[in-house]
Amino acid sequence: MFIVVERAVLAYVRSKFGFLVGDGIMAPGGSISNMYGMMLARHKMFPGAKTGGVASVGRPLVAFTSKESHYSIAKGANWLGLGLDNVVCVETDDRGRMVPAELERAMTECKAAGQIPFFVNATAGSTVMGAFDPIDELAAVCARHGVWLHVDACWGGSFIMSEKHKHHLKARPDLKLQQCLSFSNLPFRAPSSPTR
């Protein structure tokens, strides 16, 4: 019975975010949800790492996230054996949003250094400033570099339920979050925060 309910809930949440196809998993929190996103990105690019380990890739895998993002991205890099040194914290603007041109620059530098960009985390509702990264612009950078885009919507994902606030999560009016390949959402978090 639980699995039936779980599937229905996940399908509903996916549809709200514009994911017409896909899958989902119930997780005990945001950190592990973000780590699932990182894991998917690694598996998509290097399925052999499942059996051979990350060392089999031969070069460092690098994850990108904004300076304002949650520390669970660094935690995931540690847990997956990627190393904290391989998390690049990209510059933000005065409202705490990742700057796409800075992501582009950081990825280009990473490649020039012989490393492999494999994962970008955009934050939809950052923990301290409540910043929403520009998902569509970051998606364009990721597409150019062939890198997985995950959205940490742990805090701001619930805005999708609000007619007034859901525009924060839209890349374009018709696309919503579709441009990312994975997202995490904690439905209880923002509704329990004070707001006006």
Ligand SMILES: Cc1ncc(COP(=O)(O)O)c(C=O)c1O
């Ligand atoms: C934006 C964001 N992502 C991820 C997390 C991590 O969630 P958890 O504490 O459930 O692991 C938090 C927690 O505050 C958060 O604000």
